[in-house]
Amino acid sequence: MPADCLFCKIIAGEIPGNKAAETDKILAFHDIAPQAPVHVLVIHKQHTPGVADTTDNAIFGDLLGGVRDTAKQLGLSDYRVVLNNGAEAGQSVFHMHAHILGGRPLKWPPG
Numbered sequence: 001m002p003a004d005c006l007f008c009k010i011i012a013g014e015i016p017g018n019k020a021a022e023t024d025k026i027l028a029f030h031d032i033a034p035q036a037p038v039h040v041l042v043i044h045k046q047h048t049p050g051v052a053d054t055t056d057n058a059i060f061g062d063l064l065g066g067v068r069d070t071a072k073q074l075g076l077s078d079y080r081v082v083l084n085n086g087a088e089a090g091q092s093v094f095h096m097h098a099h100i101l102g103g104r105p106l107k108w109p110p111g
């Protein structure tokens, strides 16, 4: 784990996270600055910086399976899943994460 990775620190319990769901592979926690009534981040416990850096496709399967299961646990039927890749796309934490956004109607296109 990179020493300076915020989300690795949340996985390790060094920084508190408001947990929504957890398995041996996945952690889901509520975003600290929610953009919707439900805004949860789903991360893989294996560090990878982003979509473009991920070489093991199983990580994508684990991550999206975690999204599906977390959304179900939260009682969401309609929601948006966002993975920002790169700073220009809005990525600010370089530990790959899927945003689950729901609980209100969502507009398209995103900004």
Ligand code: AMP
Binding pocket: 006, 015, 017, 029, 030, 031, 032, 033, 034, 041, 084, 090, 091, 092, 093, 094
């Ligand atoms: P992104 O901009 O796609 O990299 O998403 C990073 C997300 O992490 C943002 O929505 C932040 O609000 C969120 N975030 C940053 N620090 C924390 C934290 N300590 N706990 C929960 N969410 C965080």
